[in-house]
Amino acid sequence: MIIMKTDATPEQIDQVVKEVKKYGLRVDISRGQYKTIIGLIGDERKIPFAHLAALPGVQEAFGIEIRYKLISREYSKYYEEVIGRKIIKVGNVEIGGDEPVIIAGPCAVESKEQLFRIAEEVKKAGAHILRGGIFKPRSSVYSFQGLGGEGWEEAVGASRWLQKAGEMFEMPVVTEIRGEAQIDLVAEYADILQIGARNMYNQDLLTKVAQKKKPILFKRHFGASVEEFLSFAEYIAAEGNKDIILCERGIIPIGKGKDYTRYTLDLAAVPAIQKETYLPVIVDPSHATGRRDLIFSMSCAAIAAGANGLMVEAHYNPSEALIDGQQMITPDELKDVIYTCRRINKLVGERKAEATSDEKS
Amino acid sequence: MIIMKTDATPEQIDQVVKEVKKYGLRVDISRGQYKTIIGLIGDERKIPFAHLAALPGVQEAFGIEIRYKLISREYSKYYEEVIGRKIIKVGNVEIGGDEPVIIAGPCAVESKEQLFRIAEEVKKAGAHILRGGIFKPRSSVYSFQGLGGEGWEEAVGASRWLQKAGEMFEMPVVTEIRGEAQIDLVAEYADILQIGARNMYNQDLLTKVAQKKKPILFKRHFGASVEEFLSFAEYIAAEGNKDIILCERGIIPIGKGKDYTRYTLDLAAVPAIQKETYLPVIVDPSHATGRRDLIFSMSCAAIAAGANGLMVEAHYNPSEALIDGQQMITPDELKDVIYTCRRINKLVGERKAEATSDEKS
Amino acid sequence: MIIMKTDATPEQIDQVVKEVKKYGLRVDISRGQYKTIIGLIGDERKIPFAHLAALPGVQEAFGIEIRYKLISREYSKYYEEVIGRKIIKVGNVEIGGDEPVIIAGPCAVESKEQLFRIAEEVKKAGAHILRGGIFKPRSSVYSFQGLGGEGWEEAVGASRWLQKAGEMFEMPVVTEIRGEAQIDLVAEYADILQIGARNMYNQDLLTKVAQKKKPILFKRHFGASVEEFLSFAEYIAAEGNKDIILCERGIIPIGKGKDYTRYTLDLAAVPAIQKETYLPVIVDPSHATGRRDLIFSMSCAAIAAGANGLMVEAHYNPSEALIDGQQMITPDELKDVIYTCRRINKLVGERKAEATSDEKS
Amino acid sequence: MIIMKTDATPEQIDQVVKEVKKYGLRVDISRGQYKTIIGLIGDERKIPFAHLAALPGVQEAFGIEIRYKLISREYSKYYEEVIGRKIIKVGNVEIGGDEPVIIAGPCAVESKEQLFRIAEEVKKAGAHILRGGIFKPRSSVYSFQGLGGEGWEEAVGASRWLQKAGEMFEMPVVTEIRGEAQIDLVAEYADILQIGARNMYNQDLLTKVAQKKKPILFKRHFGASVEEFLSFAEYIAAEGNKDIILCERGIIPIGKGKDYTRYTLDLAAVPAIQKETYLPVIVDPSHATGRRDLIFSMSCAAIAAGANGLMVEAHYNPSEALIDGQQMITPDELKDVIYTCRRINKLVGERKAEATSDEKS
Numbered sequence A, B, C, D: 001m002i003i004m005k006t007d008a009t010p011e012q013i014d015q016v017v018k019e020v021k022k023y024g025l026r027v028d029i030s031r032g033q034y035k036t037i038i039g040l041i042g043d044e045r046k047i048p049f050a051h052l053a054a055l056p057g058v059q060e061a062f063g064i065e066i067r068y069k070l071i072s073r074e075y076s077k078y079y080e081e082v083i084g085r086k087i088i089k090v091g092n093v094e095i096g097g098d099e100p101v102i103i104a105g106p107c108a109v110e111s112k113e114q115l116f117r118i119a120e121e122v123k124k125a126g127a128h129i130l131r132g133g134i135f136k137p138r139s140s141v142y143s144f145q146g147l148g149g150e151g152w153e154e155a156v157g158a159s160r161w162l163q164k165a166g167e168m169f170e171m172p173v174v175t176e177i178r179g180e181a182q183i184d185l186v187a188e189y190a191d192i193l194q195i196g197a198r199n200m201y202n203q204d205l206l207t208k209v210a211q212k213k214k215p216i217l218f219k220r221h222f223g224a225s226v227e228e229f230l231s232f233a234e235y236i237a238a239e240g241n242k243d244i245i246l247c248e249r250g251i252i253p254i255g256k257g258k259d260y261t262r263y264t265l266d267l268a269a270v271p272a273i274q275k276e277t278y279l280p281v282i283v284d285p286s287h288a289t290g291r292r293d294l295i296f297s298m299s300c301a302a303i304a305a306g307a308n309g310l311m312v313e314a315h316y317n318p319s320e321a322l323i324d325g326q327q328m329i330t331p332d333e334l335k336d337v338i339y340t341c342r343r344i345n346k347l348v349g350e351r352k353a354e355a356t357s358d359e360k361s
Helices: A010-022 A049-053 A112-125 A152-168 A180-189 A203-210 A226-237 A269-276 A285-289 A292-304 A331-352 B010-022 B049-053 B112-125 B152-168 B180-189 B203-210 B226-237 B269-276 B285-289 B292-304 B331-352 C010-022 C049-053 C112-125 C152-168 C180-189 C203-210 C226-237 C269-276 C285-289 C292-304 C331-352 D010-022 D049-053 D112-125 D152-168 D180-189 D203-210 D226-237 D269-276 D285-289 D292-304 D331-352
Strands: A002-004 A026-031 A036-041 A058-061 A085-090 A093-095 A101-105 A129-131 A173-176 A192-195 A216-219 A244-248 A281-283 A309-313 A358-360 B002-004 B026-031 B036-041 B058-061 B085-090 B093-095 B101-105 B129-131 B173-176 B192-195 B216-219 B244-248 B281-283 B309-313 B358-360 C002-004 C026-031 C036-041 C058-061 C085-090 C093-095 C101-105 C129-131 C173-176 C192-195 C216-219 C244-248 C281-283 C309-313 C358-360 D002-004 D026-031 D036-041 D058-061 D085-090 D093-095 D101-105 D129-131 D173-176 D192-195 D216-219 D244-248 D281-283 D309-313 D358-360
Touching: A002 A010, A010 A026, A010 A036, A010 A049, A049 A058, A093 A101, A101 A112, A101 A331, A112 A129, A112 A152, A112 A331, A129 A152, A152 A173, A152 A180, A173 A180, A180 A192, A180 A203, A180 C180, A180 C203, A192 A203, A203 A216, A203 A226, A203 C180, A216 A226, A226 A244, A226 A269, A244 A269, A269 A281, A269 B292, A281 A292, A285 A292, A285 A309, A292 A309, A292 A331, A292 B269, A292 B292, A292 B331, A309 A331, A331 B292, A331 B331, B002 B010, B010 B026, B010 B036, B010 B049, B049 B058, B093 B101, B101 B112, B101 B331, B112 B129, B112 B152, B112 B331, B129 B152, B152 B173, B152 B180, B173 B180, B180 B192, B180 B203, B180 D180, B180 D203, B192 B203, B203 B216, B203 B226, B203 D180, B216 B226, B226 B244, B226 B269, B244 B269, B269 B281, B281 B292, B285 B292, B285 B309, B292 B309, B292 B331, B309 B331, C002 C010, C010 C026, C010 C036, C010 C049, C049 C058, C093 C101, C101 C112, C101 C331, C112 C129, C112 C152, C112 C331, C129 C152, C152 C173, C152 C180, C173 C180, C180 C192, C180 C203, C192 C203, C203 C216, C203 C226, C216 C226, C226 C244, C226 C269, C244 C269, C269 C281, C269 D292, C281 C292, C285 C292, C285 C309, C292 C309, C292 C331, C292 D269, C292 D292, C292 D331, C309 C331, C331 D292, C331 D331, D002 D010, D010 D026, D010 D036, D010 D049, D049 D058, D093 D101, D101 D112, D101 D331, D112 D129, D112 D152, D112 D331, D129 D152, D152 D173, D152 D180, D173 D180, D180 D192, D180 D203, D192 D203, D203 D216, D203 D226, D216 D226, D226 D244, D226 D269, D244 D269, D269 D281, D281 D292, D285 D292, D285 D309, D292 D309, D292 D331, D309 D331
Parallel strands: A085 A358, A101 A129, A101 A309, A129 A173, A173 A192, A192 A216, A216 A244, A244 A281, A281 A309, B085 B358, B101 B129, B101 B309, B129 B173, B173 B192, B192 B216, B216 B244, B244 B281, B281 B309, C085 C358, C101 C129, C101 C309, C129 C173, C173 C192, C192 C216, C216 C244, C244 C281, C281 C309, D085 D358, D101 D129, D101 D309, D129 D173, D173 D192, D192 D216, D216 D244, D244 D281, D281 D309
Antiparallel strands: A002 A036, A002 A058, A026 A036, A085 A093, B002 B036, B002 B058, B026 B036, B085 B093, C002 C036, C002 C058, C026 C036, C085 C093, D002 D036, D002 D058, D026 D036, D085 D093
């Protein structure tokens, strides 16, 4: 980290940046009114800090041993203004603000009719953002892989429907990018780019998706610790993209015998992560539990734990869905969830109010 | 399971019971106004059901493949009155009723003064039941093991303080029985007998503690599935003691790297268990998170998930406690927790109201 | 699965294939001298088996519910010749044959000198295949990511060195493909393409790498069950590439407290997998234990468990390596490992001899 | 730890011990020809080391922060003679010596005939120690709990058979103590007292069983880390009983989907534990895999990993056993296992030979 002097000139800043790049590292610049901070991205062991400290305009230069510095509260304390929480604005929706944001929609886009009908109904129920999978990650090559698995034309078609449905019902849309070849297509049509749990460790995908400069919904892998989750989120931030929505969606259950829930929803991770980073954290109770009859309870619990929002699978007729029917709720049930969650959020909200300085993007 | 005819006589019931005992099994009898159900406890493969079905007064006799039948909703459907929820009354406190029950107190009883001061303060904060460890299970023989570890006299003394503190501040008291030799002592002084997580699989202890016929607070082992947890609770019920308070306290965290919480609090287990059994389920956020700064959030989340109560470690000065100081909250913080949890409970309460027929004990 | 009649003509087979493709599925054809089997790849629910069964030349047509059929022993029983074990030939090296194959080399290629010296020394020690990472998957953006992380030129250079070192010391070479953009480069220079543990769930990468038609070294994810591991291997087989070397490299450790090994090496998975599939299974004790002082023991154990080979990190001076120094052994130690492992393999070899019909490729 | 001067008198040693006991701690005394070491057992924070250091005859007095010191190699370095490995002699059998020790027998004692026939056959196959469960820990109250579950008389009878079978076929016998009430009975008839995996955390049972001063076979809990395992073994050593045979028997499998083995056999724990402690470590492949067809492979792997022995369930007719039939092997198969394991042990034995000074008991 390099802290520039208050009177450092733009030229001096440029010189430092150039010097850093010589060693193969990149920079993350935080410019305040008075104070500019240059963060180093890459292997800091290569940097001769004493040399950098001696450059004109530099006040201090030192290494920082932290695996996720760009997204951490700790690191932001060096900034001119500490970041209390980061509010990500997408269209008219604020993620990370006072109200919990509700992302809802079908597991997979199956047809235009299905998508538009669900979009209309979840909008009425109170959802803010529309979800719908086009490229579905599946554990078996013999399962339905989303319309994206049927062919490129189908993928493009489904992407257009999603965009249209978002426009018609005034909701930003989010869908998953499962592989590098899908980045351009999805980034063209979607407002928020999702990286699924199975790809959390996929640093090449993270890096390339981050470069699209659109907000990213980033899911925790089911075998990952919080430390790993944040360390990989840092790959996104390292590309200069800090519009990251972290999503807890359940970890591998332990214990012998049958699983009563598909995954173990790690709700304590929500406040634990929020104490580490200023990024918003949402919860996906649908994939975590795999049980429609637990969605209400776990949605309420997530908001009570301080989550900034929910991602819920919804369908007018869950039993006819091609994937995940057993975990989707109806729009009517969604309405219930939203109503109660908003009231719970208000009750626990005073605590969140402690966070002071916001950063909108 | 043997379903007796409506007009079966007491003698006929006795004869069936005698017959079952011949095969080395025990019985669990549910007597309704019209209908008597005889449950079989033990290895059912030994029972000739056809023979039993032919006895006078017997309507039906058949085996049931369920690992935790006596405590299950499923099984209670055969009863004359299905059990909606079981409310356990201890003194004036109802566990499993409309209000969440709050169990609070120090991790370990350290002195009379410490205990009485905490008892007074948690009572004022709104707690209903007083906790305090005398025999502490510890991972190292080199750690403080509670006053019970200092000698028998100290154990008796601490038990008396606990009883007295409960009387003075009008709270039933709960403390852990860690080994068989402690059963008589603890059962004499405590109102609720706790079986700790490390002893969940200890069927001999479960059986012997159950025979004391006092309510049991039964904690899930950190490596146990919900199925195992309920299967071992059945060992208690099999002794004719169904006053069991189930307690989720966190499971082993997975993932590489440092743990941000001591255990993973499995909150989805709360509604999942409640759908299996009519027994009350409470949550211990103190041991689960091991972090004082997460107790508020996870208490709120637990109640929002539908928990019937909380077990929280509290101390007027956490930093001077001999054990677990980093996870205890102050009575003032406890008051906050209780206040918000009650309001959340009310919000989500309509759902619980669906459960219809209660059984008090 | 469609079983053709003994006298089915090529035209009839073509017609069936065309018919299947109409429904959006692909086929896997096993042609024996007398019997042709057409396997279906994709969502079988779309297929009208009754209709297919009625086509000329078809003897039987039915669906098979198995998540990894193309690589399974079970499925190969339908073939004219059951596959006992699959021997993958790369240059002069046989993987899956009577002798355990030894893959050795540095964790990461760091320089031409380092690579050539290690190549020479591991060859002398008895290694068959040379490994060396160019694109290193890392948990932190602040760590050395391999020469591939320094720039494209460096990546090409390192790939050439690897190829050259393999040629000079007569060993096929293997290196990891971490992202889709690296496929062409690596496939040009390496003999075996590695898909790392973190990418096990990355179906898009699997599919694209498989299409290169080169042998694939496929590592189990540290959070994956054996069932998932094989289900994702099926994604490779579904592209017509069955030259898959499965590699166990340790799963997430469970239990509280510090880890004595980096991961838990799941050696029972080796024979368990071999009973499911005819593919060779090797073990990587270096990443699994993360401890140089355990490599000898766990290599011996792996071969005793029936593994078809080992992948071991070796370096002439482990302490100066940029990555993983604490888990690399010296060429001398490697020689010891190979010597003892060969003798153990012979002892346990009679059992393996039971496997009868081989398939070379 | 208190290191006495070379010329310290017995009276001086006594005085130090008395002083330590004043603070509520106990001692572990290692007397060499020249050097006496007094280890402290209990909460060392209570001890004023400066005061102790000033007592006559004391050379040094200081605290040691290690959770399992009495059984550790590290701590034994302070002794006059470092312990290389501890050989536990039971009858004519040496556990921890050059040859792997084989413990075999039925899962549960079912009848005198069954036990004697199996004893005879496993003896012929080459087993050294006879096992047979009388008090079976079970996950369901509805399962067969061993003859000990049928009544006290049956328990006494089965214990006598076990003793007799051991005498007749010249094998020491081992059986599990599941609860405190069984200690006296089992200690009367068995040569080695087993504490099962489910009781690993049961410090009260450990302490009481240790006091019987018989060798203890101590199994790792399936959710326990190596650190916890050794920390609880220390509870046994703290009673002055260091005749502890550690047993790895598999930990909870992770990953979604069906388990191919009942538990995950953690073989790397064997050498990892042996580097921490001088105690012998054996492996139970039967409970770990739960699969008869994997016993041979995993037995070989265990010995190759350096295990000091095996505990294998065997039955002349596995399919008629009341418990665990699917994981038992026949005496013929056992013979195969023993034959190959001995040869593997010889191959890897040179490494073990490095351990120098032995302690027999």
